[in-house]
Amino acid sequence: MVGRQPGILNDALGAVGNTPLIRLNKIPQQFGIQCNVLVKCEYFNAGGSVKDRIAARMLDEAEQQGLVTPGKTVIIEPTSGNTGVGLALACAVKGYRCIIVLPEKMSAEKVATLKALGAEVIRTPTEAAWDDPRSNIMTARRLAEETENAYILDQYNNPNNPLAHRVTAQEIIDDVTAVSANQGPLTPASSPRHHVTNLNSSSGKVDVLVAGVGTGGTVSGIATRLREDDHNPDLFVLGVDPIGSTLAVPASLNELENGESGAYKIEGIGYDFDPKSLDKQQVSAWIKTRDEESFDYARQLIRMEGLLCGGSSGAALAGAMRFLKEGGEGYDAFGSQQGKNVVIILPDSLRNYITKPWLIEGTKEEQHIA
Template sequence: MSHPIIDNALGAVGNTPLVRLDKVAAQFGLKCNLLAKLEFLSVGGSIKDRIAKAMIEAAEKEGKLIPGQSVVIEPTSGNTGIGMALACAIKGYRCIITLPNKMSLEKEAALRALGAEVVRTPTEAAWDSSESHIGVAKKLQRRIPGGIILDQYRNVNNPLIHEMATGPEIIDAIAATPSTPARPSSGKVDVVIAGAGTGGTITGVSRAMKKVHNKECIIVGVDPKGSILAVPEELNTADNGSMYVVEGIGYDFIPDVLSRDAADVDSWIKTGDEESFAAVRVLMRSEGLLVGGSSGSALCGAQKWFKTEAGQKVAQTEGKNVVIILADGIRNYMSKPWFLSMALEAEPSELAASIADIMKD
């Protein structure tokens, strides 16, 4: 199918495909349909392109952004910043991104390539500290003329864009795919599994599903060990305050845009770094999907949820549609030790041994 010419790169935000994970489903022993929303195919490389575009365009409509004067300042783990910097490059706003030290060099490089200024902050700084990425952003806003923080943690347009776009895209893709004897389908979204960072994705997608599509849709949130977003609070106790490597999900505070109400998120799963990175390898080697660490967390969370009572029932029901949101790609993590170890230090295959023998001749 041909596509019309778009006016600029912002027209290539979102509208990402839903793809079957049949090989992974077979490995997990699933009878349900396991589907993935490939957000790394958005123009800036992540699901955060959506909220960056939405927040900037809403601020323009409200008169909060003034061409030639406004400086967009945003505290971020990186992907929202890239979406912001991309939009600012197109629209002509100056951009400053505050970024914790743990976030990858690739993220900083991409931000600077798009013309943004980047300020690194201590990873260990508490969110409400003046030294945190949030505290530094507020300091810069006070001092820089025209500075404005659109604030993904509190901005209603964060969950709203997922309610109005991301969720409906998933619904439309499933509704447009007929059920067949070979590939049975319930015709609706039965489960959505997603990592939680700001919480905008899981909150907005949940509302899209439960309000108008399928009130019985099960929403599963995935939260890294060391974060405090999961409910009930006891899930966070064992690893509270511990550092984790995976980027883009989890926080040491509860963002305003995240709904932890059981009416919105039915269940929470905690995941660790090593098992998340192992799941990244499964997605790469089995499905050819070059995803980032938080996507591994989402798959790991799905695997754990399928072992619960509710998950087992869904797993063994043909036609049930389970959607995993894969938030970003591997581009931003290729210098990270966890990826280099996985890619370059894996045990050699039988084919590698054959190649070595041939090259000896």
């Protein structure tokens, strides 16, 4: 994102996309990582997450195909929250009734945001498998059958989920190539204030993409575009999957240690089934993450880099740091190489987790002056 053009947006949906790509300046350096570690901050989208992109795209395409009509169609969607917020925002703008079905473990902040946007919220048991009649997916399907003029956009199977991220990928390409095209450091006179003025060196392309995986639309869509001949067919993609999820391959990565619970607190990534929107062939390697390290890295992003991100962002960074630092599988090829560009997707913001204990762990007690 070199910079949004000046002008007035038509509505809130015009503020979806064109999110910033920001260099990390402290966290990778403490591990001796030499490559450029860049984060795509998707919480700058209008609804606060990467899922705003697919919500807008899926609804627009459904309208163009005559499948939904504002003021008539009831949009129903099972979600872990962020797609729901994106859809609720789009429905508020366009004039649809919206029903969101999400598991109990999802944060109170997501529910409050959904309600504020006018969506109706239905909660389902967290422990219910996807094909359990009590799950959010099966509950949404049942509601769609019972509700007149209902329509499920179905992020798990909708091709517009990964297709929306061709735009995300193009933004990344434009930002990375804009810096390298200057044949050296940008000068303050040639660069807007606070834009990168010294990127040491750059390969001129994205060498590694790191993303947490849920529906898979983000990693699949971005990777597909980045791998095209005009950018980098040799792109390495690292998929991040929480322990307890079964998305990673080989399947042996998903085996739990003796006495280990399959439950995980991290929100927005991981599933117990393979969504059709996930193209596993686009993922070069997988890495499993634990809640504790994910939350720790999220706190580091906030406190060390000033990036107000959520827990799944911490998971993506945890996977990236283990991969890139000395001793990691990607150290020799990428982590130790100046000029290599590693892009990590940060999906959402701390807005969704303000009341979560992990967010303020290790902070100083507040003081009250009498």
